[in-house]
Amino acid sequence: xxxxxxxxxxxxxxxxxxxxxxxxxxxxxxxxxxxxxxxxxxxxxxxxxxxxxxxxxxxxxxxxxxxxxxxxxxxxxxxxxxxxxxxxxxxxxxxxxxxxxxxxxxxxxxxxxxxxxxxxxxxxxxxxxxxxxxxxxxxxxxxxxxxxxxxxxxxxxxxxxxxxxxxxxxxxxxxxxxxxxxxxxxxxxxxxxxxxxxxxxxxxxxxxxxxxxxxxxxxxxxxxxxxxxxxxxxxxxxxxxxxxxxxxxxxxxxxxxxxxxxxxxxxxxxxxxxxxxxxxxxxxxxxxxxxxxxxxxxxxxxxxxxxxxxxxxxxxxxxxxxxxxxxxxxxxxxxxxxxxxxxxxxxxxxxxxxxxxxxxxxxxxxxxxxxxxxxxxxxxxxxxxxxxxxxxxxxxxxxxxxxxxxxxxxxxxxxxxxxxxxxxxxxxxxxxxxxxxxxxxxxxxxxxxxxxxxxxxxxxxxxxxxxxxxxxxxxxxxxxxxxxxxxxxxxxxxxxxxxxxxxxxxxxxxxxxxxxxxxxxxxxxxxxxxxxxxxxxxxxxxxxxxxxxxxxxxxxxxxxxxxxxxxxxxxxxxxxxxxxxxxxxxxxxxxxxxxxxxxxxxxxxxxxxxxxxxxxxxxxxxxxx
Numbered sequence: 001x002x003x004x005x006x007x008x009x010x011x012x013x014x015x016x017x018x019x020x021x022x023x024x025x026x027x028x029x030x031x032x033x034x035x036x037x038x039x040x041x042x043x044x045x046x047x048x049x050x051x052x053x054x055x056x057x058x059x060x061x062x063x064x065x066x067x068x069x070x071x072x073x074x075x076x077x078x079x080x081x082x083x084x085x086x087x088x089x090x091x092x093x094x095x096x097x098x099x100x101x102x103x104x105x106x107x108x109x110x111x112x113x114x115x116x117x118x119x120x121x122x123x124x125x126x127x128x129x130x131x132x133x134x135x136x137x138x139x140x141x142x143x144x145x146x147x148x149x150x151x152x153x154x155x156x157x158x159x160x161x162x163x164x165x166x167x168x169x170x171x172x173x174x175x176x177x178x179x180x181x182x183x184x185x186x187x188x189x190x191x192x193x194x195x196x197x198x199x200x201x202x203x204x205x206x207x208x209x210x211x212x213x214x215x216x217x218x219x220x221x222x223x224x225x226x227x228x229x230x231x232x233x234x235x236x237x238x239x240x241x242x243x244x245x246x247x248x249x250x251x252x253x254x255x256x257x258x259x260x261x262x263x264x265x266x267x268x269x270x271x272x273x274x275x276x277x278x279x280x281x282x283x284x285x286x287x288x289x290x291x292x293x294x295x296x297x298x299x300x301x302x303x304x305x306x307x308x309x310x311x312x313x314x315x316x317x318x319x320x321x322x323x324x325x326x327x328x329x330x331x332x333x334x335x336x337x338x339x340x341x342x343x344x345x346x347x348x349x350x351x352x353x354x355x356x357x358x359x360x361x362x363x364x365x366x367x368x369x370x371x372x373x374x375x376x377x378x379x380x381x382x383x384x385x386x387x388x389x390x391x392x393x394x395x396x397x398x399x400x401x402x403x404x405x406x407x408x409x410x411x412x413x414x415x416x417x418x419x420x421x422x423x424x425x426x427x428x429x430x431x432x433x434x435x436x437x438x439x440x441x442x443x444x445x446x447x448x449x450x451x452x453x454x455x456x457x458x459x460x461x462x463x464x465x466x467x468x469x470x471x472x473x474x475x476x477x478x479x480x481x482x483x484x485x486x487x488x489x490x491x492x493x494x495x496x497x498x499x500x501x502x503x504x505x506x507x508x509x510x511x512x513x514x515x516x517x518x519x520x521x522x523x524x525x526x527x528x529x530x531x532x533x534x535x536x537x538x539x540x541x542x543x544x545x546x547x548x549x550x551x552x553x554x555x556x557x558x559x560x561x562x563x564x565x566x567x568x569x570x571x572x573x574x575x576x577x578x579x580x581x582x583x584x585x586x587x588x589x590x591x592x593x594x595x596x597x598x599x600x601x602x603x604x605x606x607x608x609x610x611x612x613x614x615x616x617x618x619x620x621x622x623x624x625x
Contacts, residue, residue: 019346025356026349030153033107033114037100038153044096045154045161047089049334053168054089056326058082063319104150111149114359115139123365124432129392132361137235139354149355152348155341162338169331173202176307176316176324201303201328208295209335216343219288223281224347230277236270292340296332303328365431365452372454375443377541380408380458380572382429382447387438388595389421389428397436398424400595406572408541413575413583415613416592422576423464425592426544429574430459460535464547464576468527470515473501474508477533491536497529543568546576580617589613 030038058078065075115136119127126132176198244250244263254260304325311321384404390397399421406412414422427433428440431447440447447455468476475481477488488508492498504510504520511519522530535543575582583589584603591599591606591613599611606613 019349022349022353022356026149026152026352029352029356029359030149033110033149034103037103037107037150038156040096040100040103041153041157042160043157044093044100045157046164047093047096049161049165050168051086051089051093052330053165053172053327054082054085056172056323056330058085059326060319060323063322064317067317067319100150100154107149111355115355118359118361121363122361123363125392125434126361126364132358133235134231135354135358135361137231138351139358149352152345152352155345155348159338159341159345162334162341165330165334166338169327169334170202172327173324173331176310176320197306201299201306204299204302205328205331205335208299208332209339211295212292212336212339213343215288215291216339219284220343220347222284224350226277226281226284227351230274233270233273233277236266237274240267240270292336296336299332300329303332365434365448368447368449368451368455370445370450372442372450372458378408379443380541381443382406382542383441383444384425384428385438385441387428387435387440389424389433389436398595399428401438402595402597404590404597406574408572409570410588411568411573411575411586413577413586413589414592415577415580415583415589415616416598420592421595422592423546424595426461426463426546426574426576430461430544431455457538458540459542459544460538460540461544462528462531462535462546466528466531468512468522468530470511470513470519472506472509472511473504473530476512476530477537479534479538483537487537488533491533492530494536495529495533497526497533500526500529541571543571543573544576545573547578580613580620583613 027038058081061078062075062082065078119136122132240263244254254263307316307321307324307328310316311318316324382405384402387399387402388397389399402421402425414425416422424433428435431440431452434448442450442455442458473492474483474485474488477483477491485508489498492501500522501507501510511517512522513519514521532545535545573586575586577583587602589599589601589603589606590597591611593612599606599609599613601609607617
C-alpha cells in the first residue's frame with residue numbers, strides 16, 4: 001500500500017486515550033446498529049462462564065456427602081439443586097445466544113446499508129481519492145477478517161465472561177488459602193504443603209496473563225501486518241471478479257484479443273499472494289496456540305502437584321482435591337482466554353474502526369446555506385475567476401487561469417483536443433470538484449456559499465461516461481420512484497427514444513439490464529438518448545451535454561442537433577464535442593488547449609481567425625459536404 005491507514009497500520013504506538021476513543025467509537029457503532037446486541041452478549045457470556053463452577057461446587061458437596069455417609073435424600077437434594085440451577089442457566093444462555101444470532105444478519109445488512117448510504121453522500125472528489133478507497137477496502141476486508149460488528153460484541157462479552165470466570169475461580173479457591181499445610185514429611189513435602197505455595201500458584205496465574213499478553217501482542221501485530229499486506233491483493237481480486245469476470249461486456253475483448261492467458265497470469269499472481277498470506281496467518285496462529293498450551297500445561301502440572309500433596313497429607317478431602325484442581329484448571333484457561341480475547345478485541349476494534357473512519361469522512365461541500373432555488377432563472381450567470389485546477393496526486397494542471405462568464409439562455413460549445421480540460425471545466429462548474437486556485441461565482445457569489453444540494457439542482461448533465469441503472473425506464477428518466485408519466489414521455493420524445501420505449505413489452509415499466517430480475521439490454525445509442533431524456537426531465541436551468549451524440553448514428557445525430565433549440569428551450573446549454581458540426585448550432589464557441597481558453601467566438605469568426613478551431617474544422621469539413 002502506498003499510504004498506511006491509521007496509527008495501527010503505520011506502526012505508531014497509540015496512547016491509552018487513542019485506544020479508548022477507538023473502543024468507544026466501535027461501541028457506538030454497535031449501539032447504533034442494534035442497541036441490544038452488546039447487553040445480550042455480555043449477559044450470555046457471564047452466565048456461560050458460571051455454568052462449569054456450578055458443577056464444580058455442587059459436585060464437591062455430592063462427593064463429600066457420599067464419602068461421609070450422608071442420607072440419600074440429602075445427597076439427592078443437592079443433585080436436584082445442581083440440575084435445576086444448571087438447567088436454568090443453560091436455558092438462559094441458549095435464549096440469549098439465539099437472540100444474538102437473530103440480530104447478527106440484520107446488523108450486517110444495516111452496516112452494508114450505511115456504507116452504501118455514505119458512498120452516495122460522499123463528496124465525489126473524495127470518492128475518487130486513493131486514500132478514501134483504501135479506508136473503505138480496509139473496512140470491508142477488516143469485517144471479513146474479524147467477523148464483523150457482531151463478532152466484536154460477542155468477543156467483548158466473552159472477555160467479560162473470562163473476567164467473571166477468573167472471579168468465580170478465586171471465589172471457589174479462596175477456602176484453600178485458610179487451610180494450613182501439614183508440618184510432617186520430608187523437606188520437599190513440607191514445601192509442597194506450605195500455605196505460601198498456594199499464593200504462589202495464584203501469583204503465577206496472574207503473571208501468566210502478562211506472558212499471554214506479550215505473546216498475543218506480538219502475534220496480533222504480525223497478523224495485522226499480514227492483513228495490511230493483503231489489502232492491495234484484495235482490491236485487485238475484487239477488480240478481477242467484479243469488473244472482469246462478472247461482466248459479460250468484457251467478454252468480447254477477452255476473446256477477440258486473446259487476453260485469457262494475460263488475465264489468468266495476473267489473477268493467478270493475486271490468488272497466489274492471497275494464499276501465501278493466508279498460510280502465513282494460519283502458521284502464526286498455530287505458533288501462538290502452541291506457546292499458550294506450553295505455558296498453561298506447565299502451570300497446571302505444578303498446581304496439580306501442590307493440590308494433590310494436600311490431599312495425600314489429609315489437609316483437604318478427596319472431593320476438595322477434585323474441586324480445587326478443577327477450579328485451578330478453569331482459572332488457568334480463563335487467564336489464557338482473557339488475554340487472548342482481550343487482544344482479539346483490540347485487534348477487531350482496529351479493523352472495525354475503519355468503518356467508523358469511513359462513515360465519518362466529512363462532507364466538506366455541504367457547508368453553504370445560501371438558497372439557490374429562489375434565484376430568477378433569466379438573471380443567472382456563472383463566472384470563473386482565475387480558476388486553476390489539478391487532480392489530487394498530480395502536479396500537472398488540467399486548467400490554468402481560466403476566466404469565463406456564462407449567462408442564462410446562451411448556447412456554448414467547448415471544443416479542443418483530448419486532455420485540453422473540457423470535462424474538467426464541467427466537473428468544476430457542477431461542483432463535483434473544487435478549484436485548486438481561483439473561484440467560481442453564481443450571480444456574483446462564491447458557489448461554495450450556496451446550499452450544495454440546491455446548487456446541484458441547477459444542472460442537468462449527460463456525461464460522456466453516463467450511467468443508466470437497473471431500474472425501469474421511467475425511474476431512469478425521472479431519477480425517482482415517483483414521476484409524471486406524461487412528462488417522462490415528453491422528454492423521451494425530445495430525445496428521440498419514445499418509439500423504442502413504446503415497442504418494449506412493458507413500456508415505461510420495462511426494467512433495464514439483467515440484474516436480479518430479467519431486463520432489456522439497450523444499445524449504446526439508445527442508452528445515450530435515455531440519458532438525454534433524464535437531463536431534460538430534471539428541468540434544470542443549465543443543460544450540459546458532454547459528447548451527447550457520440551453513440552448515435554448520423555441520422556439520430558442530425559435530429560438531435562436540428563431540434564437543439566427545442567431540446568434546451570431558453571436554458572443555458574453547454575456542449576462538449578469533437579464533432580465540429582455541432583458547434584454551428586451554438587452562439588459562442590470556447591476552444592481549450594492545454595487547460596487554457598485559447599480562442600473564443602462564433603463559428604464564422606473563428607474560421608476567419610484561422611487558428612485551432614479552423615484547423616479542426618477543416619480536418620472534418622470533408623465529412624460535411
